[in-house]
Amino acid sequence: MIGKLTLAAAVAAFSLPAMAQDPAHRPGEEAVDPYVVAEANAGAGPFEGTEMLEAFHGREGSDRIVDGLLDRSVDDPRIAGIFTATDMVRLRRTLKEQFCYILNGGCAYSGRTMQDAHDDIGLQPADMGALVEHLQAAMDAEGVPFRTQNRFLARLAPMRRDVVTR
Numbered sequence: 001m002i003g004k005l006t007l008a009a010a011v012a013a014f015s016l017p018a019m020a021q022d023p024a025h026r027p028g029e030e031a032v033d034p035y036v037v038a039e040a041n042a043g044a045g046p047f048e049g050t051e052m053l054e055a056f057h058g059r060e061g062s063d064r065i066v067d068g069l070l071d072r073s074v075d076d077p078r079i080a081g082i083f084t085a086t087d088m089v090r091l092r093r094t095l096k097e098q099f100c101y102i103l104n105g106g107c108a109y110s111g112r113t114m115q116d117a118h119d120d121i122g123l124q125p126a127d128m129g130a131l132v133e134h135l136q137a138a139m140d141a142e143g144v145p146f147r148t149q150n151r152f153l154a155r156l157a158p159m160r161r162d163v164v165t166r
Contacts, residue, residue, distance in 0.1 A: 028089040035112050042098050042109035043159040047151075053103040055148040056139075062099045066092065068138030069131070079130045082121060102155060114162035124166045 039045075047053075056062045070092055074083045083091075094117075100107035111117060132153065139149045 029093070030087045030090065032090075032112070035116065037110055039101065039109055041111055041113045042101050043114040043162065044102050044155045046102055046104040047155070048104065050104065052148065052151065053105045055144055056099075056103055056152075057142060057144075059100050059105045059107070061142050061144075062103055062105065063096050065135070065138045065142050065144070066096045066099055068141055069135045070095070072134035072137060073131060076130060076134065079127050082123065082127060086121075102152075114159045118163045118165060122166050123164045125164055128160060128164050 035041075053059070053062070056065065070088070074080055074088075090111075094109070094111035097107050097109045098111065099105075101109040135153070136149060139152070144152075
């Protein structure tokens with residue numbers, strides 16, 4: 001009986017549509033409530049072609065930009081408090097996935113929806129302004145052309161309504 005139950009549980013688990021207790025949990029990350037993994041969760045679709053990814057200096061450049069954005073943000077006294085209760089390991093990973101996905105770098109986004117990920121944070125418009133400022137500084141440091149930065153920011157802009165909650 002135990003063997004049949006185990007087999008039935010395994011079959012049921014594999015038949016669920018991209019739902020898991022913590023679908024992309026990595027060492028050092030805190031567990032999160034179950035959610036459906038979907039590319040739409042990234043909040044924006046990918047660019048076509050490789051032009052944008054190349055302008056960001058590939059996935060490595062995109063990863064450096066995320067690291068620069070987050071490092072600047074946690075050091076900024078205006079918004080550092082936002083990150084005190086944040087799982088920075090998960091945030092760093094999912095933000096890198098998100099940027100890579102949007103830049104058409106061949107990555108899948110395994111994070112939650114923008115609304116679910118930001119629901120309890122209470123971001124205000126000024127917080128978002130500081131984050132964009134840090135993203136621009138990180139893109140500048142990576143040598144991303146200004147026009148390309150604007151194209152990327154325009155792709156991210158519609159997420160504001162799901163991210164800014166106060």
